[in-house]
Amino acid sequence: MDADVLVVGGGPTGLMLANQLGRRGIRATIVDRHSGPAQQTRAMAVQARTLEIYSRLGIAERALELGRRGTGANMWSEGKWAARIPLGDIGKSISPFPFVLMLGQDDNERIMGEHLRNWGMAVQWNTELTGLRQEPGHVSATLKQPDGSSREVQAAYVAGCDGGHSAVRELCGITFPGAAYEHVFFVADTEATGPMVAEELNVYLWREGFHLFFPMRGKDRWRVIGILPKKLQGRDDVTFEELSPDIRREAGANLVFKECSWFSIYHIHHRAAEKFRDRRCFLLGDAAHVHSPAGGQGMNTGLQDAYNLGWKLALVVKGHADAALLDSYEAERIPVARRLLATTDRAFMLVVSDTWLAGIFRTRILARIVAFVMTFERPKQFAFRTVSQTGIAYRESPLSKMLPGLPKGAPRAGDRFPWLRLKFQASGPVEDLFQKLDDTRYNLIVIGQPAPPGEAPGLGDLLSTHVIPDDAHNAQELARVRIPGPAFYLLRPDGHVGLAGTRLEPDAVTRYLSDGGIRTAGSLHRASIARMKSASRLPASSG
Ligand SMILES: Cc1cc2nc3c(=O)[nH]c(=O)nc-3n(C[C@H](O)[C@H](O)[C@H](O)COP(=O)(O)OP(=O)(O)OC[C@H]3O[C@@H](n4cnc5c(N)ncnc54)[C@H](O)[C@@H]3O)c2cc1C
Numbered sequence: 001m002d003a004d005v006l007v008v009g010g011g012p013t014g015l016m017l018a019n020q021l022g023r024r025g026i027r028a029t030i031v032d033r034h035s036g037p038a039q040q041t042r043a044m045a046v047q048a049r050t051l052e053i054y055s056r057l058g059i060a061e062r063a064l065e066l067g068r069r070g071t072g073a074n075m076w077s078e079g080k081w082a083a084r085i086p087l088g089d090i091g092k093s094i095s096p097f098p099f100v101l102m103l104g105q106d107d108n109e110r111i112m113g114e115h116l117r118n119w120g121m122a123v124q125w126n127t128e129l130t131g132l133r134q135e136p137g138h139v140s141a142t143l144k145q146p147d148g149s150s151r152e153v154q155a156a157y158v159a160g161c162d163g164g165h166s167a168v169r170e171l172c173g174i175t176f177p178g179a180a181y182e183h184v185f186f187v188a189d190t191e192a193t194g195p196m197v198a199e200e201l202n203v204y205l206w207r208e209g210f211h212l213f214f215p216m217r218g219k220d221r222w223r224v225i226g227i228l229p230k231k232l233q234g235r236d237d238v239t240f241e242e243l244s245p246d247i248r249r250e251a252g253a254n255l256v257f258k259e260c261s262w263f264s265i266y267h268i269h270h271r272a273a274e275k276f277r278d279r280r281c282f283l284l285g286d287a288a289h290v291h292s293p294a295g296g297q298g299m300n301t302g303l304q305d306a307y308n309l310g311w312k313l314a315l316v317v318k319g320h321a322d323a324a325l326l327d328s329y330e331a332e333r334i335p336v337a338r339r340l341l342a343t344t345d346r347a348f349m350l351v352v353s354d355t356w357l358a359g360i361f362r363t364r365i366l367a368r369i370v371a372f373v374m375t376f377e378r379p380k381q382f383a384f385r386t387v388s389q390t391g392i393a394y395r396e397s398p399l400s401k402m403l404p405g406l407p408k409g410a411p412r413a414g415d416r417f418p419w420l421r422l423k424f425q426a427s428g429p430v431e432d433l434f435q436k437l438d439d440t441r442y443n444l445i446v447i448g449q450p451a452p453p454g455e456a457p458g459l460g461d462l463l464s465t466h467v468i469p470d471d472a473h474n475a476q477e478l479a480r481v482r483i484p485g486p487a488f489y490l491l492r493p494d495g496h497v498g499l500a501g502t503r504l505e506p507d508a509v510t511r512y513l514s515d516g517g518i519r520t521a522g523s524l525h526r527a528s529i530a531r532m533k534s535a536s537r538l539p540a541s542s543g
Contacts, residue, residue: 003029004317006141006155008168010123011038012105013285013302014161015112019057020310022119024440026317029153030121031143033128037113040262041104041189044214044223045070045296048388049416050303051097052495056439059111060097066111067103068215073201075367079252082205083371084197091384093480095419096434100387102201102214104223105299132158132171132281139280157313158281161306164269166287172278178271178341181292181348183209184228188240189262191220194255205366206250207359213251220258225293228265238265268292270345272337276330282309289337292348297340300389305333311440311493315518320462322517325399332394343386390416394496399516403501403508409482413497417445417489418481426469438464439493444509447478448485452506459510459520 005021007014010032021028046054046063054060073085091098116122130150131142139158144150160168169176192213196202202213204226211226229246232238240263248255272289276282285302309329315321353359373379385391394400395414402413411418420433437443444451444465451467468474470485478485490499490509499512510520 001138001156002153003027003155005029005157005159005313006031006129006139006153007159007161008129008141009161009163009166009285009287010034010109010113010125011161011163011285011302012043012108012112012299013287013306014159015109015116015123016053016303016306017159017161017284017310018121018123019112019115019119020306021314022116022121023057024311024314024318026314028121029124029155030116031124031127031129033126033144035126037109037123038106040264041106041216041223042187043105043108043293043296043299044102044216045300046101046103046108047296047300048091048095048097048099048384049390049392050300051101052095052390052419052434053303053307055096055434056437057115059115062111063101063103063108066107066217067101068199068217070100070102070201071199072197073203074197075370076195076202076204076251077363077367078206079204079250081195081197082367084200085371085374087201090380091388091390094381094384095388095390096432098384100296102216104216107217108299129162129167129171132168134279134281156280156317159309159313160281160283160287161285161302162287164271164286164290166283168281169273169283169287172281172283174278174283175274176271177274178269178290180267180269183268184233184265185268186224186226186228186238186240186243186263186265188224188243188260188264189216190222190224190240190257191218191259191261192222192224192255192257193220195252196222196255203367204251205363207363208354211247211250236265239263270341272334272341276334276337277326282326282329284309288333289341291341291344293344296387297344297389301337301340304336304389304392307494308333320519322519325517328397328399332397332399335396336392392416399492399498400496401499401512401515403499405502406487406500407482407484410487411481411483411489411497411500413500415497416495417491417497420477420481422468422474422477423471424466424468426471430473434495436466437491437495439495441493442498442509442513443491443493445489445491446504447483447487447489449488449504452504459513462513462518462520463509 004026005028007018007028007030018028018030051060054063070087072087075083126146128144130144133140138154138156141153142150160166196213199215204211209227214223216223240260244257270291273283276288284305312325316323393415397414400414421430442463446467451465487502488504489497492498513520
């Protein structure tokens with residue numbers, strides 16, 4: 001076998017997956033048909049859940065250094081300022097990163113690409129996947145190499161992180177139903193001065209559509225995106241100079257574009273693959289789902305796909321779990337993609353619709369409604385959980401098991417376990433729970449009771465246990481997220497709750513893990529005894 005996992009595509013999704021595998025000691029090969037990292041910014045928004053994952057990977061500080069925190073969004077109607085939505089610390093009780101970070105996709109890719117060196121890995125550029133053959137114990141992949149020759153490699157698994165035109169998806173014969181939006185979009189990286197509120201997102205709504213100004217790194221740098229005016233549609237050779245008078249007409253005469261370093265027009269599709277897996281091949285990121293950029297979800301969703309699959313592949317490749325664990329990737333991520341497609345589609349139609357009524361709604365009503373609703377705490381929190389992806393849950397997953405007893409409102413199996421600041425020793429300091437969790441293992445959080453003796457043995461490196469002592473601060477923090485005592489939560493490596501209940505019975509954790517296909521020392525021992533017993537029943541001639 002040449003590699004445990006062949007990662008096809010060195011975009012954000014492939015880089016995240018390769019990092020997650022590398023840090024878990026898995027031999028992954030990552031290839032990309034381009035000659036080097038993408039130079040265009042494309043996605044701009046890094047959501048809180050992605051920053052939480054970056055933090056565990058050790059790259060959050062670098063991202064925060066390079067990016068800009070989105071402190072607010074300004075809504076403009078027909079050139080007039082209408083409202084400001086404060087975004088600064090909208091999710092301050094939900095995540096250690098209670099904001100959206102403006103950081104271009106190219107910077108994200110550079111940070112993750114450089115981080116690969118820590119695991120002795122690097123993207124093999126100019127290397128294109130051209131063929132796939134699924135064999136009983138592996139996949140044979142044909143790679144076109146930089147000199148034009150082809151070579152065949154064998155990998156236990158193949159991860160298709162190869163974008164909207166995925167070769168992995170096509171070679172597996174997986175369909176990609178959906179359609180293209182009729183509108184043509186533009187994106188421009190500019191140097192500009194004008195009425196825009198500096199350092200903040202500026203949303204310009206007008207009768208015929210919208211455009212957005214995102215602040216970028218550097219003085220007066222703005223990413224502008226929007227819909228191409230009708231008169232310019234149907235042509236592939238539109239220039240920014242032809243478009244800019246229209247933007248100026250809407251955003252005000254004071255707007256001056258000094259430079260445009262990148263301009264592109266493109267069609268947006270909304271599609272989801274009919275399945276995310278064919279035997280030993282997986283689809284992640286844009287290879288699995290593409291949708292409108294409304295809400296800045298595209299890149300982030302690919303990164304979450306990779307975080308979901310990474311730990312599962314690592315456990316299976318290392319022999320710590322049955323291959324059945326991999327079924328949960330599709331079961332968990334397909335519903336997320338479908339929901340995302342539906343919500344971004346609805347939001348998108350609202351801002352692009354050409355009808356007279358939609359134009360009135362956009363310019364007269366939308367900004368005011370949004371600004372009013374966002375003065376209330378609950379809708380603010382709901383909006384943050386949705387956009388930041390911290391609200392994604394896998395409650396219907398085969399890996400989610402809820403024992404009776406926990407009250408309504410307490411975190412459920414499948415939820416991302418809430419971010420808490422707790423004392424881990426009665427007289428110790430208050431610490432950030434997320435910094436204590438080891439995301440290369442399962443984490444058992446035991447509340448209001450001692451850890452049962454004998455639970456950890458047999459689980460070796462698979463489990464870390466955290467006993468939360470009784471303490472006034474802890475009681476208050478746990479009450480905030482409606483966790484009563486006694487309670488226990490077994491978190492999967494990705495921080496989602498696998499098993500939850502009140503009193504921790506002996507063997508509960510081991511039983512949950514074995515039922516989910518995780519090979520604990522106990523189950524390995526039982527399996528080897530079973531194998532020995534069945535071998536002793538075989539006739540001598542069977543060898
Ligand atoms: C113009 C534009 C603007 C966008 N703006 C936003 C935005 O504002 N917000 C947002 O969230 N999203 C945005 N997106 C979407 C976002 O860029 C994608 O969601 C994101 O790039 C997905 O990452 P990925 O790694 O899954 O795929 P990609 O970034 O497409 O990476 C796939 C990689 O696979 C490689 N590859 C393809 N085929 C092969 C093969 N056969 N062999 C080897 N390698 C192969 C490609 O070279 C590429 O490097 C935008 C996209 C575009 C095009």
